[in-house]
Amino acid sequence: MAVFDINSKVALVTGGLSGIGLTYAQELLKNGAKGVTLVDLNEKASDKVVKELEEEFGKNKVIFVKADVRDIEEFEDAFKRTVATFGNVDILINNAGIFDESDEGWRKTVQVNMIGVLNGILLGLEKYLCDHKSGEEGLIVNTSSIAGLEPYPYSPIYVATKFAIHGATISFGHPVHYERQHVRVVAVCPGVTTSPLTSTYRYGEYKKAYLNRPRQTLADLAPELVRVIQRAPTGTAWVLDSEPAYQFVLPDRDSIPKIYL
Ligand SMILES: NC(=O)c1ccc[n+]([C@@H]2O[C@H](COP(=O)([O-])OP(=O)(O)OC[C@H]3O[C@@H](n4cnc5c(N)ncnc54)[C@H](O)[C@@H]3O)[C@@H](O)[C@H]2O)c1
Structure with a gap:
């Protein structure tokens, strides 16, 4: 299997100032990325994060x-701005996401976790990665979750958004689009990972069950994020949960046992 070389590539990471997004940025730079754009809302944190990355990886590599x-x-x-600063763009990490099931916040969860990801895919696949990649291939990584694999009855809105990522990934990641644009589209499904992700549960008792689940650290997750970037074939999704990444395979419709009512 061909390995995608991160060295000298340029990446745009959404939600890049915190948690898993910041971990992606660090891992990309560790592996020789030429530049990383951190896209985020949290302006307050940006100076400190950019300064720390510059101290570790050198100047002019992060905006x-x-x-x-x-x-x-x-x-x-x-x-x-990424293309103007670094000259090209090869990788989009569609990572920004929120977890808010409250009456006031659930629509925003749908907008960030679904519309935000689809905005990124359309811009990346149709306009920027296809035309401004430096090598033969561009890459889009979409962020689902273990909450995109199974029911979590106490956070159904978040689950709905994370299931949606699979449909988008297998369709935009289909060879039809790869042959057209030479951009791989893949998904990750992290397990519960210690990060500042705000969690507002629609049904409060879930919080106890959630907090009691085994959780991984960002350091556990980091090497698996890199393996997915380097190796995941287009249209595939990968579970990253305290062990080496393994593929989540959606069943082929023709192979489903037919259970009639
Ligand atoms: N932490 C976990 O347990 C876990 C597990 C599975 C999947 N995920 C997913 O991983 C992704 C990152 O989660 P995290 O735990 O690192 O969260 P986090 O809260 O630590 O970081 C998310 C970042 O996204 C930014 N952001 C939020 N809304 C935005 C918007 N509209 N536009 C731009 N930036 C925005 C925030 O400011 C923040 O910096 C999310 O998609 C989340 O659903 C997290």
Whole structure:
């Protein structure tokens, strides 16, 4: 299997100032990325994060662009600034996501976790990665979750958004699109990972069950994120949960045993 070389590549990471997004940025730079754009809303944290990355990996490798992934014009501006700064763009990590099931917040969860990801895929696949990649192949990594694999009855909205990522990934990641644009589209499904992700549960008792689940650290997750970037074939999804990444395979419809009512 061909291994995608991260060295000298340019990446745009949404939700890049915190948690899993920041871990992606660090791992990309460790593996020789030429530049990383951190796209996030949290302007306050940006100076500190950029400074720390510059101290570790050197100057002129990281920029911050304030953008809300729900807004396609702001998101597009982040792609434009990436190309203007680094000369090209090869990788989009569609990572920004929220977990808010409250009456006030659940629509925002749908907008960030689904519209935000679809905005990124459309910009990446149709406009920027296809035309501004430095090598033969671009890459989009979409972020699902173990909550995109099985029912979590106490957070059904979040689950709905994370299941949606699979449909988008297998369809945009289909060879039809790969042959057209030479951009791999893959998904990751992390397990419960210690991070600042805000969790507002629709049904409060879930919190206890969630907190009692075994959780991995960002350091556990980091090497598996890199393996997915380097090796995952287009249209595939990978479970990253305290062990080596393994593929989540959606059943082929023709192979499903037919159970009639
Ligand atoms: N932490 C976990 O246990 C876990 C497990 C599975 C999947 N995930 C998914 O991984 C992704 C990252 O989660 P995390 O735990 O690192 O969360 P986090 O809260 O630590 O980081 C998310 C980042 O996204 C940014 N963000 C939020 N809304 C945004 C928007 N509209 N536009 C741009 N940026 C925005 C936030 O400011 C924050 O910096 C999410 O998609 C989450 O659903 C997390």
